[in-house]
Amino acid sequence: MHTYLYPILHPILLAFHLASYLICIPSYLHPILLASHLTCIPSYLHTYLRAYLPAYAPAYAYSTLSAHVQAHTALGHLFSTFFCEVVILKYDDQMNSKQL
Numbered sequence: 001m002h003t004y005l006y007p008i009l010h011p012i013l014l015a016f017h018l019a020s021y022l023i024c025i026p027s028y029l030h031p032i033l034l035a036s037h038l039t040c041i042p043s044y045l046h047t048y049l050r051a052y053l054p055a056y057a058p059a060y061a062y063s064t065l066s067a068h069v070q071a072h073t074a075l076g077h078l079f080s081t082f083f084c085e086v087v088i089l090k091y092d093d094q095m096n097s098k099q100l
Helices: 003-023 025-029 031-056 064-099
Strands: none
């Protein structure tokens, strides 16, 4: 993936990532997920900063391979966050409904 695609792709990835958080707000009460979010904050910030630098500061551009790796990292964060939270929410809902 070429660096010039970041101004288009990365804001879209960021929007989906934020949407996954909004959809899964109730899961923040789950202690395991809360701990995982807190420990991932530095990783998210590092990923976004490294992803934006090549797009908006060409002098600091990374290689095409590095840009490709950053895109996969952002996608991995998006899908792991969204799907893990949805699965845990569904599991918790099933357990709660069985208890009632």
